[in-house]
Amino acid sequence: MNPLNRDQYDNHFRNNYRSAAYHNPERSWDDYSPAYEYGYASKTGAHRDRDFNEVENDLERGWDKTKANSRLAWSEAKEAVRDGWHVIERGLPGDADGDGR
Secondary structure (H helix, E strand, C coil): CCCCCHHHHHHHHHHHHHHCCCCCCCCCHHHHHHHHHHHHHHHHCCCCCCCHHHHHHHHHHHHHHHCCCCCCCHHHHHHHHHHHHHHHHHHCCCCCCCCCC
8 A cells, every 4th residue: 555645545544444443333434534634634744744742732732623524532533643644654755753653
């Protein structure tokens, strides 16, 4: 999978979100999709060269404006956003946060 290919990124998470440790079976793809979108947009945009932990508070503040119809509170969405972020990070040159992923 090329994580920078938007269709491949979306398909990866659509096919795998239910097996993620953070998945809540009471939540659907429609709940998780905006979180993955937020991770993608954040890591490929304004926060491209930054560490997730550096910008986590900014991301939390922006979640309510970004989440669309998702029922996830930030506490539920955070790990999906982080997961999306790290998939993009692996597709970019270097390792901005030094975590090896």
